[in-house]
Amino acid sequence: MTDILNELEQRRAAARQGGGAKRIESQHAKGKLTARERLELLLDEDSFEEYDTFVAHRCTDFGMENSRPAGDGVVTGWGTINGRQVYVYSQDFTVLGGSVSATHAAKIVKIMDMAMQNGAPIIGLNDSGGARIQEGVDSLAGYGDVFQRNVMASGVVPQISLIMGPCAGGAVYSPAMTDFIFMVKDSSYMFVTGPDVVKTVTNEQVTAEELGGAATHTRKSSVADGAFENDVEAIAEVRRLVDFLPLNNRQKPPVRPFFDDVNRVEPSLDTLVPDNPNQPYDMKELIHKVADEGDFYEIQADYAGNILTGFIRLEGQTVGVVANQPMVLAGVLDIDSSRKASRFVRFCDAFEIPILTLVDVPGFLPGTAQEYNGVIKHGAKLLFAYGEATVPKVTVITRKSYGGAHLVMGSKQLGGDIMYAWPTSEIAVMGAKGAVEILHRKDLNDPDKIANHTADYENRFANPFVAAERGFVDEVIMPQSTRKRLCRAFAGLRGKQVQMPWKKHDNIPL
Ligand code: HXC
Numbered sequence: 001m002t003d004i005l006n007e008l009e010q011r012r013a014a015a016r017q018g019g020g021a022k023r024i025e026s027q028h029a030k031g032k033l034t035a036r037e038r039l040e041l042l043l044d045e046d047s048f049e050e051y052d053t054f055v056a057h058r059c060t061d062f063g064m065e066n067s068r069p070a071g072d073g074v075v076t077g078w079g080t081i082n083g084r085q086v087y088v089y090s091q092d093f094t095v096l097g098g099s100v101s102a103t104h105a106a107k108i109v110k111i112m113d114m115a116m117q118n119g120a121p122i123i124g125l126n127d128s129g130g131a132r133i134q135e136g137v138d139s140l141a142g143y144g145d146v147f148q149r150n151v152m153a154s155g156v157v158p159q160i161s162l163i164m165g166p167c168a169g170g171a172v173y174s175p176a177m178t179d180f181i182f183m184v185k186d187s188s189y190m191f192v193t194g195p196d197v198v199k200t201v202t203n204e205q206v207t208a209e210e211l212g213g214a215a216t217h218t219r220k221s222s223v224a225d226g227a228f229e230n231d232v233e234a235i236a237e238v239r240r241l242v243d244f245l246p247l248n249n250r251q252k253p254p255v256r257p258f259f260d261d262v263n264r265v266e267p268s269l270d271t272l273v274p275d276n277p278n279q280p281y282d283m284k285e286l287i288h289k290v291a292d293e294g295d296f297y298e299i300q301a302d303y304a305g306n307i308l309t310g311f312i313r314l315e316g317q318t319v320g321v322v323a324n325q326p327m328v329l330a331g332v333l334d335i336d337s338s339r340k341a342s343r344f345v346r347f348c349d350a351f352e353i354p355i356l357t358l359v360d361v362p363g364f365l366p367g368t369a370q371e372y373n374g375v376i377k378h379g380a381k382l383l384f385a386y387g388e389a390t391v392p393k394v395t396v397i398t399r400k401s402y403g404g405a406h407l408v409m410g411s412k413q414l415g416g417d418i419m420y421a422w423p424t425s426e427i428a429v430m431g432a433k434g435a436v437e438i439l440h441r442k443d444l445n446d447p448d449k450i451a452n453h454t455a456d457y458e459n460r461f462a463n464p465f466v467a468a469e470r471g472f473v474d475e476v477i478m479p480q481s482t483r484k485r486l487c488r489a490f491a492g493l494r495g496k497q498v499q500m501p502w503k504k505h506d507n508i509p510l
Helices: 002-016 021-029 035-042 061-066 102-118 137-153 169-176 195-202 208-212 214-220 231-242 267-271 283-290 335-350 368-372 375-388 403-408 432-439 447-461 465-469 479-492
Strands: 049-051 074-081 084-091 122-126 159-163 166-168 180-184 189-191 226-228 297-299 307-314 317-324 355-361 393-402 418-421 426-428
Touching (some): 035 084, 035 122, 035 231, 049 102, 074 102, 102 122, 137 169, 159 169, 159 231, 166 169, 180 214, 189 208, 195 208, 283 307, 283 355, 283 479, 307 335, 307 479, 317 335, 355 403, 393 403, 418 479, 426 447, 426 465, 432 447
Parallel strands (some): 084 122, 180 226, 317 355, 355 393, 393 418
Antiparallel strands (some): 307 317
8 A cells, every 4th residue: 555655656756847857957047937836836825736647648659659748748727816716727848848739738628627617717827839749630629629618718717828938829829818918028929920930921030039029919919918027926916916806707806805994085186187288197196096005906007008907996896997098198099099998898897897987088099090900990899898898887087088089988878887077077079179170260360269269168168067967977076085986986886787688799899
């Protein structure tokens, strides 16, 4: 009996060694942790339940029968993050380059199925040379099985991808279908075709980092939602994110202990909006000042800075924030910001996370570049996302809220529940200058008349009261009491129930 137990321990120890000391050393030399070291950091101490430790591939081509490492290049199972269950897979680059065989894929599929059945998020730590070349189409089929699980799990359990090494070719499409992608700076990259193929086909010369590194995907392509300095920071930030999210689409987000006063007033907010309507101010200040303990988890911080997206808590409960940022492009809506925000709104709605919208928007960005690239369709995405979202939606207008953009940004007409406006709000079909130039075209050569017309228009519309008279705004509030108002508003909406007409699914303008 003791011999059998010893054998199990020996087999386990061998499996934990992955590709062996030399390859682990080389992994460390690249500044990367091993698959198991990463899981140790990601999960609560001693919470990891591993499955399929002894799974080995069945390939007999190219001499593969002589090398059948236990685990087959991926560590899978479940554990907890601050006591809440998550399913995980962590690719082991030290074992055959973390390449994906049929059995490697089957291990991932198994835990994805368990995650969906048991209602817990899936976190994938990606570090792989892609399809196991020796296995050919068997590997391809394995990827297909994972992709299908990504689709089925979407909107059922949160899916988070951490890219911590290579992720190339068709392999990128599994993370691409998950809810969030985070990358590690300088040691991870994602691309459909690598620099060599790019050179052959398009004659462009580009490094792997330039083509698909963390900076590229967080600043240019928006494929990734965040980039971190190293493995440790990336893993710590994923733990922080998980704390904001519900485990599945049947549960509410977690309620965390909070140590902030619900009735906290912030007198400094009364002077946040400058007297000059064209002067910017930092909308992040408002977010930090209303949030419990000032904590804001920003998503896509480096992309489309004219809109801010991320999570805060109010009374310990998660709220998704979408906010125009006057500091960047005057907070205008354009293609990039519409795409960024609509995906975020849809995530929140899928997982029952209430949405707070903070509005200071001069409209949609004009120009041929925007029109030729489809700002109509992309802007419609955001409109559609808000209109279909049935979670509690509370909106605060701080300054400008003009035209179509006013309707897009969490308006009552698009199912907004509570609409507050600061006294500094300007709710109108367009800005005074543009309106006067159309209404009084004949006076354009007379600056005095134009100035009078502009002042008239501003007096009439550059305030929240016309909208408030009609009930389009529920209440004009003091800026300093915004946190208290928001906590009350969301508390009042906790029992919200909405029935939408039956449909197989909608047809959002993609
Ligand atoms: C089998 C692989 C492998 C793979 C790496 N290895 N990738 N084995 N299949 N895809 C093995 C290497 O042979 C090596 O084994 C070990 O992993 C470490 O690899 P190195 O090359 O030494 O590491 P490094 O120098 O860091 O380079 C990493 C790399 C390179 C850039 C990822 O390994 C590489 O280019 N691999 C091939 C990538 C690729 O073409 N994959 C297929 C893409 S097609 P030893 O024994 O020497 O340590 C694809 C389609 C997916 O993925 C389709 C889904 C729909």
